[in-house]
Amino acid sequence: MSATLPAVRRVVVIGGGIIGLSVALELTRRGRRVTVLEKEDRWAAHQTGHNSNVVHAGLYYKPGSFKARMSVAGNASMVDFARAHGVPVEVCGKLVVATSAAELPALRVLAERAEANGVPAKMITAAEALEYEPEVACVRALRVESTGIIDFAGICAAMVRLLEAAGADLRPGTPALGIRPGPTGGVEIATGREVLRADALVNCAGLQSDRVARLAGLSPRARIVPFRGEYYELRPERRHLVRGLIYPVPDPTLPFLGVHLTRMLDGSVHAGPNAVLALRREGYRWADVSARDLAEVARFPGAWRLARRYAFPTGLDEVRRSFSARRFAASLARLVPAVRPEDIVRHGSGVRAQALLPDGSLVDDFLIETAPNQVHVLNAPSPAATGALEIARYVADRMD
Ligand SMILES: Cc1cc2nc3c(=O)[nH]c(=O)nc-3n(C[C@H](O)[C@H](O)[C@H](O)COP(=O)(O)OP(=O)(O)OC[C@H]3O[C@@H](n4cnc5c(N)ncnc54)[C@H](O)[C@@H]3O)c2cc1C
Incomplete structure (x- = not known):
């Protein structure tokens, strides 16, 4: 039986943060010819290069959500990727601390979520918490083993090296300024210097992702x-006051930790x-x-x-x-x-x-929308850096 060529052969990825580079790598591995456009003259210039560099475990997110699935799987795949490619990473674990009895119910909910999501975590006493963090003040804590610290910009640098070695067309300093359907199918992307033709595009433009979607003719509800x-x-x-990672119990009505x-x-x-x-x-x-x-x-x-x-x-x-x-x-x-x-x-x-x-x-969960010949990543806040390799697999599956 003869091998069939993938229907989508040439893909333009817009955005050179960790999501765009992960998607480019995954598509390259699946035999696509990939071009990455990044408007800044360096990779990881925005969210990816300005974050907390924490590989999240996946305990906060609603069981079954994209965030839960992709951060739990991404915690493992990101750590493996770092180790395989010489990027510094340390799985040091973290403490989420309840500083008053009033926070205990929310801490218990987190412990239940951790269990539902398959995250290794256990409730510990204040005395046990002091063994991890001698200066911490709490009534109880949740000890999470799989949280780590990493260098996400270093991850991107490793991805760029792999993409270069695989012959991908990497273009920093190249904004996508216009997008329209190609005359014979596919898409055309104007960069100011030229018009690129491709079978498909993936929008991974982060802070500009809704605008890029509108450039491509979509009307996303979310802004x-x-x-x-x-x-x-x-x-x-x-510095001696802190040994590892110490988090408060998050307010469940707010989106940040x-x-x-x-x-x-x-x-x-x-x-x-x-x-x-x-x-x-x-x-x-x-x-x-x-x-x-x-x-x-x-x-x-x-x-x-x-x-x-x-x-x-x-x-x-x-x-x-x-x-x-x-x-x-x-x-x-x-x-x-x-x-x-x-x-x-x-x-x-x-x-x-x-x-x-x-x-x-x-929008609480990751949000990824498709249109003919297009995939748009429209909400990829934390823990999307942790889950980047999983998001990339999902995007590539959607293209397949
Ligand atoms: C303060 C902070 C702390 C965080 N902490 C963590 C953490 O500890 N762990 C974790 O997992 N996540 C964390 N996150 C979230 C994480 O950083 C993001 O989820 C992730 O970096 C998103 O990657 P991205 O590639 O989608 O976006 P970005 O890194 O922002 O990349 C998008 C890229 O698209 C480019 N672009 C935009 N428009 C165009 C265009 N028209 N043409 C070409 N290029 C374009 C931009 O220049 C940019 O480089 C944090 C985020 C922030 C801001």
């Missing part, structure tokens, strides 16, 4: 809203991220403002509904904490009481691409 997460780090002489303490691979200890609305999609500071981005948010009814739900007091508290090291340190001191405002210094930020629906609800 990307950028939430900046700001980090501090502990001064070197105070709450500021936490994370020992990085180089021994430094990062604190954060918080969550404030960014005034530009790729706005890493308050001074980064885009009239276009703000006008788009203001015109979207979902943004006003979201504001009504979260602006007071949650949003306001987040903004106050963004301007005050004292407030930031106070949040950390709930986990590790010895942390004082003078112990922390600012350490950059990242911007999350979070999809928002017109009714003001945040």
